Amino acid sequence: MDKKKPIFWGVQKIKFDTWYNLCTDTFELFLKNEERGELLLGQRNNVGAKGSPLEWSTLPVESVDLTDDTITWDWYAGGKDREITLLPAMPDRPLVLKPRVKRHILPGCKTKLLFFVPVWIQLYTGSGDKSNLIFQFPSQVLSSTWFGEMQNGELCYALERDLLESRPAVAMSPFSAVCTLNIENGSQFLLDFQRMAVHVEYLSLFTDGHSLYTNEVYVKFNGVDQISQIKYSSRAPKWSGNITKINTSRERPTKNILKKSFYFIKALTDM
């Protein structure tokens, strides 16, 4: 994909009784706002051709077959908005990150690691404060996994990824966000990083107009039997260029985050 091509996130004005279509490598959306104020939305997976233009296009009315079994149709009543907003969002559950290549961090050392998170797609009617979320789905279906003990762990998505040391030079998928982990080994032992639960629901999304980024995560490992510290930065990542927030976190990080994270922090010793 051309890295300079602007991605399609944001507001799209729509006319009545016209089919709008968005086709990507992994999914396709159909949308029509009817004169009476009803919104018809169709979605199908894995049909987009490679290198789809990633922008809304209009289709002739007769070209969309409402009886097509491969498309899931949803019908929304009462929407008289003439615009829709498409936004990326972080997954709705924590991710268990498993590096493809094992990482080891020496005592007293810090490292910055980056990985890609497949985003969800959210569709709102209207824009700004008056928008209503009507539909959301993952751009990539991730398998589920369990993190923690059998009795009181948590359900997460499994994400096995290559960890990068720096910002990727190659073009990124428009449906992936770069998440930055800053890990500090504050213990006197070698930190063997096998897996880690990242509570992505506390992360917001930012864009520089081409790619997506999350705010950074800071982890301080204090030892296998010690409680580690985790901090979710509330600011934009320190990338060069003009970065703006495109969507807020699913859950607002409050003081509870500390409490919620403790189990995770304890479980982090599994690294």
Added chain:
Amino acid sequence: MDLINMDLISRYLNYDTLFHLIRIVLYAGAGYLLVRVLDVIIKRTITRNASEQAKAIFHKIVLYSGWGFISILILSELGVRLSALLGAAGVVGIAVGIASQKSLGNIISGFFLMSDKTFEVGDVISVGTVTGVVHSLDLLSVKLRTFNNTLIRIPNDSIISTEITNITRFPIRRLDFQLHVAYKESLSRVKEVLYEVARSNPLCLDEPEPFFLYNEFGSSGIDILFAVWFEKSDYVRVKNSVFEDIKYRFDQEGIEIPFPHVSLYTGSDSPPLSVNIRKR
């Protein structure tokens, strides 16, 4: 003759009676308020983190004992001799107790069940041959809603002396599939296919990893135990989808699931039995 007997009215409707009446109303009103306030306080403090059935039981205890106390006060205000009443209540209590030994046993068992916390409302449990969702845990019985939407009442004292399986106690479960494959199959390929089935199903958890075990050399094929972990609420979806996936992949790979069969063997030196097929 006067229509209204003023003497009679003045005998009963005097200052004393009025004062008693006001006191009774005050006792009833203040008592009602007190019981309600006490109930709210208990709900917000003692039973705030308790289970639903514990909350319900505490609520009933507070209400019934509160109303009992208020009734005693009102009866005393009405001039009823409480000692005689309590004596009579004692006799009645013994009679009722003898007649309802079973019920009392159930009540006591109910308290044990609650303190035991083996299950709570909403859990799926198996008691004997019955499996269902716990609908309510009452003083005398536990009510289960079965999956075909019938209500089953099991007395508490039966439950306390029976083996109970709480199916949904823990957040994740393991689903076992007992499989048979023909002797001719490559076991490593079978294993690989089954792992692929689990990996490609988003409802099967990656971790804990699926479990694979060669059970035994069976009479018709090799018995295998294959198990996947899943989130407890996905039971039906996981069972159906994995079942379908295994059948589909086995068909695709040409892996035979043998039906029970018997091979006739006439000894090591004897030639194979000749079978002739005649066309009709």
